[in-house]
Amino acid sequence: MTTSLKAPEIGKQIQAQFAGAVIEATDTAVMVDSKSLLNVMAYLKNTAGLDFDYMTTITAVDYFQYFEVIYNLVSMVHNHSLTIKTRVYGRENPSLPSVVSLWRSADHQEREIYDLMGITFEGHPNMKRIVLWPEFKGHPQRKDYLR
Amino acid sequence: MLTGLSNNFVGHMKALPPDWPGNIWWHWVIFTVIILVFFLGSVIMFIYMERRVLGKMQARLGPNRVGPFGLLQAIADAVKVLMKEMVTPANADKIVYWLAPAVTFAPVVMVLAVVPFANGASLADLNIGIIYVVAISSLSSIGVFMAGWSSSNKYSMLGAMRMVAAVVSYEMPIVLALASVVLIAGSMSLNEIVISQQSYPMLLMQPLAFFLMFIAGCAEINRSPFDLMEADSEIVAGFHTEYTGMKFALFYLAEYGEAVVMSTIIATVFLGGWRGPFLPPWLWLILKVFFVFFLMVWTRTTLPRVRIDQLMSLAWKFLFPLGLINLLLSSLEVLAYPDGIPWYFIFANIVVGAALVMLMSRFYKVGGGRVAVG
Amino acid sequence: MTLRTEPFVINMGPVHPSTHGVFRMRVTLDGEVVVNLEPIFGYLHRGIEKLAEERTYTGIIPLTDRLDYVASMTNNLAYCLSVEKLAGITVPERAEYLRVIMSELQRIAAHLISVGSFFNDCGAYFTPFLYMFRERERIVDLFEMVTGQRLLYNYMRPGGVSQDIPEEFLPALQEVLKQMPLYIDEYERLLKDNEILYARARGVGILTKEMAVNIGASGPVLRGCGVKWDIRKVDPYSIYDRFEFDVPVGTQGDCYDRYRVRIEEMKQSLRIVEQAAKQIPDGPIRSDVPQLIRPPAGEAYGHLEAPTGEVGFYLVSDGSIAPYRCHIRAPSLMNLTALRDMIVGWKVQDLIVIFGSFAITMGEVDR
Numbered sequence: 001m002t003t004s005l006k007a008p009e010i011g012k013q014i015q016a017q018f019a020g021a022v023i024e025a026t027d028t029a030v031m032v033d034s035k036s037l038l039n040v041m042a043y044l045k046n047t048a049g050l051d052f053d054y055m056t057t058i059t060a061v062d063y064f065q066y067f068e069v070i071y072n073l074v075s076m077v078h079n080h081s082l083t084i085k086t087r088v089y090g091r092e093n094p095s096l097p098s099v100v101s102l103w104r105s106a107d108h109q110e111r112e113i114y115d116l117m118g119i120t121f122e123g124h125p126n127m128k129r130i131v132l133w134p135e136f137k138g139h140p141q142r143k144d145y146l147r
Numbered sequence: 148m149l150t151g152l153s154n155n156f157v158g159h160m161k162a163l164p165p166d167w168p169g170n171i172w173w174h175w176v177i178f179t180v181i182i183l184v185f186f187l188g189s190v191i192m193f194i195y196m197e198r199r200v201l202g203k204m205q206a207r208l209g210p211n212r213v214g215p216f217g218l219l220q221a222i223a224d225a226v227k228v229l230m231k232e233m234v235t236p237a238n239a240d241k242i243v244y245w246l247a248p249a250v251t252f253a254p255v256v257m258v259l260a261v262v263p264f265a266n267g268a269s270l271a272d273l274n275i276g277i278i279y280v281v282a283i284s285s286l287s288s289i290g291v292f293m294a295g296w297s298s299s300n301k302y303s304m305l306g307a308m309r310m311v312a313a314v315v316s317y318e319m320p321i322v323l324a325l326a327s328v329v330l331i332a333g334s335m336s337l338n339e340i341v342i343s344q345q346s347y348p349m350l351l352m353q354p355l356a357f358f359l360m361f362i363a364g365c366a367e368i369n370r371s372p373f374d375l376m377e378a379d380s381e382i383v384a385g386f387h388t389e390y391t392g393m394k395f396a397l398f399y400l401a402e403y404g405e406a407v408v409m410s411t412i413i414a415t416v417f418l419g420g421w422r423g424p425f426l427p428p429w430l431w432l433i434l435k436v437f438f439v440f441f442l443m444v445w446t447r448t449t450l451p452r453v454r455i456d457q458l459m460s461l462a463w464k465f466l467f468p469l470g471l472i473n474l475l476l477s478s479l480e481v482l483a484y485p486d487g488i489p490w491y492f493i494f495a496n497i498v499v500g501a502a503l504v505m506l507m508s509r510f511y512k513v514g515g516g517r518v519a520v521g
Numbered sequence: 522m523t524l525r526t527e528p529f530v531i532n533m534g535p536v537h538p539s540t541h542g543v544f545r546m547r548v549t550l551d552g553e554v555v556v557n558l559e560p561i562f563g564y565l566h567r568g569i570e571k572l573a574e575e576r577t578y579t580g581i582i583p584l585t586d587r588l589d590y591v592a593s594m595t596n597n598l599a600y601c602l603s604v605e606k607l608a609g610i611t612v613p614e615r616a617e618y619l620r621v622i623m624s625e626l627q628r629i630a631a632h633l634i635s636v637g638s639f640f641n642d643c644g645a646y647f648t649p650f651l652y653m654f655r656e657r658e659r660i661v662d663l664f665e666m667v668t669g670q671r672l673l674y675n676y677m678r679p680g681g682v683s684q685d686i687p688e689e690f691l692p693a694l695q696e697v698l699k700q701m702p703l704y705i706d707e708y709e710r711l712l713k714d715n716e717i718l719y720a721r722a723r724g725v726g727i728l729t730k731e732m733a734v735n736i737g738a739s740g741p742v743l744r745g746c747g748v749k750w751d752i753r754k755v756d757p758y759s760i761y762d763r764f765e766f767d768v769p770v771g772t773q774g775d776c777y778d779r780y781r782v783r784i785e786e787m788k789q790s791l792r793i794v795e796q797a798a799k800q801i802p803d804g805p806i807r808s809d810v811p812q813l814i815r816p817p818a819g820e821a822y823g824h825l826e827a828p829t830g831e832v833g834f835y836l837v838s839d840g841s842i843a844p845y846r847c848h849i850r851a852p853s854l855m856n857l858t859a860l861r862d863m864i865v866g867w868k869v870q871d872l873i874v875i876f877g878s879f880a881i882t883m884g885e886v887d888r
Contacts, residue, residue, distance in 0.1 A: 028820065053734050057822075059835045059848040070835065072822060076734060076748070079755055083822075105737025107858050116570075131563035131887055141571050205651040301531050305553070305869065372644065372717055375870065451717045452644020454870045455553060513720045 010050075010082060014040055029070070029083035037086050038097040044073060044082070045102050051075045052082065055103040060113045062143045067094055067119055088119060091142075098124040116141035178270040182259045189407045189436065190400060191221040196437070197444050204448045225396060233392035236299055243297035248390070248397035251290030254283045255404040262411050263338040265421050265428040276337040277325050280412055281318065284367070287401060288314040294398070295386035306386040309375060309455050313366060316462035320363040323470030324356040327477040328416055331488065341420035348419040351493045355473045355500035357417045359466055361442070364413060366458065368405040370443055372450040373458055410439040457513050465511045472503060528556050535564045541638060542883030546872075553868045558861045565887040573847035578604050578679060578814040581847065586673040588832075588849065589882045591634050594627035594664075595827035597677035602758055603823030603834035604679040608816035615804040616681035617760045621797045622694070623664075623676060624759075624825075625790040629701070630660045631828035632783045635741075635880035639780055640712065642877030643721050649712060656704050659697050666690055679814060681807030691798060698795055705787060713781075722776040726863045726875035729774060736858040740830030741782045742879060746774035752826035759825075763800075764793045776878035783880075813842045829853050829882060849888055853881035 011025025014032070021036040032040050044052045052073040059070045071084040088094040098121035099106045110121040111130040118139035120127060129136065138145060195210075195218060202209030210217035235244060258280050260270040273279050288311055295307020329335050331352060332343040340349070350357050366373040387398045414420060414435035421428030453461065476499065480488050528551040535543040543564035549557035569588065573581045585600045586593040598620055605612065612620075634657065637650035661671050667686050668674045676683055712718060728738070733746040743750055751768040753761045769785030771778025818840045824833030830852025837846040856879055864872050 055737055056824075056831070057833060057835060057848065057850040059837075059846070061837050061846045070820075072833075072835070076750055103737065104732075104735050104858055105855050107736075108854050112854075129563075131566040133563070140568060201646075205648050206655050207651060301529060305531075375644070447646060448648050449711070450645065451640060451715065451721060452870075453717055454721060454868060456868065457720050 007082070014043065017043055023087075029085045031085045031087070034086045034088055034096055038099065038102075040084070041071075041099050041102055044084070049078075051077045053077065053103075055099070055105045056081075058106060058109045058113065060117045060119060060141075062117065062141070064143060065089065067117065069096060069113070069119065071099070091118075093120065094118065095120040095122055097122050100124050115139070118142060175270070178260075178268075181264065182256070182270060185264070185433075186256055186259060186404060186407060189433075190403045192437075193403050193406060193440055194221040194224075196440065197447075200441065200444045201448050204445075228396040228399075229393060231392040231395075233394065236389050238299035239389065240297040240299070243293050244389075245394075247290050247294035247297060248394045248401070249290070250293060251287045252397045252401040252404065254286040254290075255401050255408055257283050258408045259411065261337050262415055262432075263341060263420060264432055266342070267338055268429075269338065272336055272338050274334065274336045274339075276340075277329055277335040277416075280337075281322055281325065284405070284408065285314060285318055287405065290401075291386050294390065298386070298389040300389055303386045303388050306388075310369070310386060312455070313369075313373070313458055313462075316459055317363045317366045317466075320359045320462060320466035320470045321367065323467070323474055324353075324359040324363065325416065327353055327356045327470075327474050330474070330477050330481050337415055337420070340416055341422060344419040344422060346490060347493065348417060348422075350417045352488065352496060353417070353473070353477065354497050355469065355503060356477075357413075358500070358504065359470055359473065360413055360417065361439075363462070363466055364409040365443060365446065366462070368409050369402065370406065370447055372446065372452050374447075375452055375455055375458065406440060406443065407436070410436045410443070413439045460513060465507055469503060469507055473500075526551055541877070541881060544881075544883055544886075548869070548872065550869065553870075555864055555867055555869065555872055558864050558872075560857060560860055562857075562883065562886050565883045567888065569888045570847055570849060574843060574845065577842050578816070578844065579812070581844070582677065583673070583675050585834075585849075586675055587884055588851070588888060589631075589827060589829055589853070589885045590673060591882050592627050592631035592828045593673050594623045594676060595825060596832060597675065598624055598759075599823060599825045599827065599832040600834050601677045601679045601823075602825060603821055603836045604814065604816070606823050607819060607821035607836050607838055608679065608814055610680045610810055610814075611808055612681055612759075613805045613808055614802050616806045616808075618797050618801040619682050619686065619806065620677060620759055621761065621764070622794055622801070623667075623674075623682075625793045625797070626660050626663065628790045628828045629787050630657050632787050633657045633660075635828070636708075636780060636783050639776075639874075639877045639880065642873045643718060645712075649708065652704075652708065656701065659700075663690065663693055663697060666693065678807055678810070680810035681805070683807070685806045691801075694794070694798055698791060698798070701791055702788070705784065709784065713784075719777070721871075721874055722780065722878070724773070725776050725867065725871050726878060727773060727775045728859060728863055732859055732862070733774065737855040738830070738859070739852050739855065740826070740828065741779050741786065742830065742856045744769065745771035745779035745782045747772055752824060752831055756824075758823075761793075764796050766790075766793050776874055779878045779880075815840060815842055824850065827852065829880065829885065830856060832885075851885040851888060853879070853883075853885040857881060857886065 007028060007030050008025045011022045011030045014030065015022045018036050018039055021033050021040050022030060023033055024031040044050050052075045054074040054076050056072040056074050058072075061068045061070070067088045069086050069088065072081065073084065074081045086096065088096055096119060098110055100110065100121075101123065107124075107126070108130060110124055111126065111128060113119050114121060114127055115129040115132055116139055128134065132140070198220065199209035199217065210220040213219045213223045235241065261273050261276040261279055263269040263272065291310045292307045295303040295310070328340065328349055331349070332340040334340065334343070387395060390398060411432070414432065418435045418439070420435070421432045423431035480492060528549050531548050531550055533546045533548055535545045545561040545564065547559045547561065548555055567587070569584050572584060576584070582597055582600060585596045588596045604610070633653040637653035640649040641647060664674060665671055667684060667690060668676050728742065728746050730746045730748055733743050733748060739750070747770055749768055749770050752758070754768055766789045769782050769789065771782050816838045818838055820835070820837045822833055822835045824831050831850065832852060833850035835846075835848040835850065836844050839845040860876070860879075864875055867875065
C-alpha cells in the first residue's frame with residue numbers, strides 16, 4: 001500500500017534543512033516557497049529514507065491571484081508518496097525553476113504547463129509549446145482565457 | 148526400370164523443332180501470344196490466389212464479390228487503376244520518371260522466352276538459357292532505381308537504395324544454386340534441364356540448391372519476409388510512392404510478373420517443368436508454377452519482415468557459403484559419376500543438405516545493432 | 522578512405538501507416554541510421570482538461586472515454602476513483618466485482634491491439650493482427666451485451682457502475698474464459714520463438730531501469746525493464762487485494778520483453794476474471810449518489826493501472842457541481858519522454874519497431 005507520508009513531519013524535516021522554505025504544511029501537502037523549490041526537490045530525491053525517485057505528475061491550477069503548481073512524488077524504494085505545492089504570483093510572466101535535471105518525467109509536463117497555463121520553467125532545455133502549434137497566442141487553460 | 152519408363156515419356160512427346168510450325172515468323176508470333184497469355188493470365192490468377200489464400204489464412208474471406216468467387220477482382224482493380232489521374236510530382240525528372248515503369252516491366256516478360264511449355268516448345272530454346280535468365284532478370288532493378296531517383300522523394304530514394312543493394316547481393320546465391328543444377332543436368336538450356344530430370348525431379352537431388360533458390364528468389368522479387376523495399380508500414384510504399392494510374396499498374400504487374408517468372412524458373416529447374424503422366428505438359432507446368440507460388444504466399448502470410456542489414460548479412464554470410472559448399476559437393480558427385488549419379492545419392496544429398504543448414508545456422512550471427520552516434 | 526555522407530531530414534508525418542494515430546516525427550537520417558529525432562504531437566489535442574471544468578462530475582465520464590480510446594473502461598474507472606476519493610463515496614460489493622471484471626477484460630482487449638500492431642510493425646503482414654482482432658471481437662461482444670457500445674463504453678459512475686449485467690453475460694463470459702487460453706497458446710506457438718522476431722526485437726530499443734524510473738514510465742514499458750511496479754499490487758484500489766495474480770516482469774527492457782510482458786499480463790488478467798466471476802455477489806450496482814455531485818472543497822488524486830500504464834486524475838474541487846481543475850496524468854506522454862534516447866543509433870526499420878513496442882495511444886498523449 002503506498003503510504004502517503006505525514007506532511008507536517010516532512011515539513012519539519014525540510015524546514016530544518018532549508019530555513020524559510022516551507023510556507024505551510026497541511027494534512028495532505030507541503031507548501032514550499034518557489035525560490036527554494038529546486039533545493040527542496042533535490043533534498044527529497046537524494047536523502048536516504050526519503051528517496052523520491054519517481055515523479056508521478058505535475059499539475060498547475062489557476063487561482064486568479066496566483067498559480068499553484070502541485071508535484072506528486074513517489075518513492076519506489078520505500079513505497080511512500082508525498083505532495084509538494086508551490087505558488088507563483090503574478091500573471092504576466094510567472095516563472096519557476098525547472099526540475100528536469102532531477103526527474104526527466106518533468107520534461108513534457110512542464111512544456112505542457114507552459115503551453116496551456118503560461119508558466120515558464122527556467123532551466124528547461126526545450127521550453128516550447130507542446131500540444132498547440134508554435135504561433136498560437138495565449139494560454140487556453142487560464143481561467144480568464146476568452147471570458 | 149524407372150529410367151525406361153520415363154524414356155518412354157520423352158520418346159512419346161517428340162521434341163518440337165525450334166522453328167515449328169515451319170516458318171520462323173509464325174513460330175515467333177504464336178509463341179509470343181502464348182507467352183503473353185500465360186503471363187497475363189498467371190498474373191491475374193496469382194493476384195486472385197494471393198488475396199484469397201492470404202484471406203483464408205488470416206481467418207477472413209478474401210475478395211468474393213466481383214464475379215463468381217471474386218475471380219474478376221484483378222480486372223476490377225485494373226479498370227480502377229486505369230481510370231485514375233496520372234499525377235507527376237513537380238520536381239520529378241520527367242523522362243526518367245516516365246521510362247521507369249517500362250524499364251522495370253519489360254525484362255520480366257522477356258525471361259519467359261526460354262521457358263519450355265512442352266518438349267522443345269519455347270520461343271527460343273537458347274543453349275545458354277540459365278545465363279539469359281539470370282542476366283535479364285537483374286535488369287529490372289535498374290528500372291526500380293530510376294523510379295526511386297526520379298520521384299524526388301526521400302522515401303522513394305530509401306526504398307530504391309535498399310532494392311539495388313538487395314538485388315545485387317542475392318544474385319550470388321541464385322547463380323550458385325543454378326550452377327549446381329547445371330552441373331548435374333549437363334546443360335544450360337532449360338529444356339535439357341527438364342529432360343535430364345528423368346526419374347526424379349532435381350528437387351530431390353539438389354535439396355540445398357532448392358532451399359537457396361527459393362529464399363534468394365523470394366528476396367530478389369521483394370516478397371515477404373524480405374519485402375522491405377516496399378514495406379507498407381515503414382516507408383509508405385517505397386520506390387513507387389509517387390506513382391499513380393497506369394504507371395503504378397505497371398509496377399504492380401511487374402511485381403507479380405517477377406513472382407510468376409521466379410515460380411516458373413523454380414518449377415522448371417527443380418520440379419521438372421512439363422514432366423508428368425496423363426495430363427498435357429503445359430498443364431503440368433501451370434500446376435507446378437501455382438504450387439511454388441502457393442509456397443511463397445504461405446511464407447508471406449506467416450513470417451515477419453527482416454531488417455535491411457539482416458537481409459544483406461543473410462545473403463553474404465549464410466546463403467553464399469552454403470551455395471559454394473553445394474557447388475563443391477555437386478562437382479565432386481559429377482566427377483565421381485560422369486554417366487549419371489545413381490538414385491541412392493538422393494538420401495545422401497538430403498541428409499548432407501539438412502546437416503549443413505543446421506550447422507550454418509548455429510554459427511550464423513545476425514550482425515548489426517546500435518551504431519554509436521556522436 | 523571514408524565516404525562523405527550527408528544526413529537528411531525525413532518527416533514521418535502525422536498520417537503514416539504505422540504511427541499509431543496522428544504522431545509526427547522529424548527524423549534526421551544518415552543513410553539508414555537515425556541520428557536525431559524530434560517528436561511533434563498535439564494533432565489530437567481537444568482540450569479535455571478545460572472542457573472538464575464546464576461539465577458536471579458525471580458529465581465528464583464520456584470525455585474520459587476518449588482519452589485512451591482503446592481502453593476506455595479503465596479511464597472511466599480512474600476518474601470515478603478520483604471522484605470517490607474527493608467526495609467520500611463508497612461503492613457496493615457487486616459494483617466492485619463488475620468493475621474488476623470489466624477492467625481486466627478491457628486490459629486483455631487493449632493488449633490484443635497493442636501486440637497485434639507491434640507485429641504489424643515488425644512486418645508480419647496483418648496475420649497476427651487479424652487473429653488478435655478475432656479474439657477482441659469476442660470481448661467486445663461481451664461489452665456490447667452490457668453497455669450497448671463497442672468502443673467508448675461510458676460505463677463506470679462515481680459510486681458504482683451504470684448498468685447491471687444481463688443474465689446471458691456470465692455464461693458467455695465462461696465461454697470466453699474457456700477458449701482464450703487456447704488462442705493465446707496459438708499465438709505463442711508461432712510467434713514466441715520466431716527467429717525473425719528475435720532478430721528484429723531482441724536487444725533492440727533497450728530502456729534501462731534507471732532511465733525508466735527517471736522518466737516516469739509505467740505499465741509494460743516500466744515492467745519490461747525489470748521494475749516490479751504495478752499499481753494493482755503496490756497501491757491496491759477497488760478490491761484487487763482479494764485476487765491472486767502475478768506481475769510479469771521483463772529482464773532487459775528491449776522490445777521483445779515488452780511484448781512478452783503484455784502477453785503474460787493477458788494470461789494474468791484471465792486469472793483475475795475467473796476468480797471474480799466465481800465470487801460475484803448480488804446486490805445494488807450503484808450507491809445512492811445524487812445526480813449532481815457536490816464534493817466538499819479539496820483535492821484528490823486517484824490512479825490505477827491501465828493497459829498503457831498509470832492513469833491518474835488530479836481533481837481540485839471548490840464545492841460546486843463542476844471540478845475547478847481536472848488534470849489527467851497520461852502514461853503515454855510520460856513513456857514518450859525517452860523516445861529520442863532509445864531510437865538514436867538504430868535504423869529506420871528499428872524506429873518503427875521500437876515506437877510500436879511502446880503502444881501509445883495519441884488520445885492520451887494529446888488529450
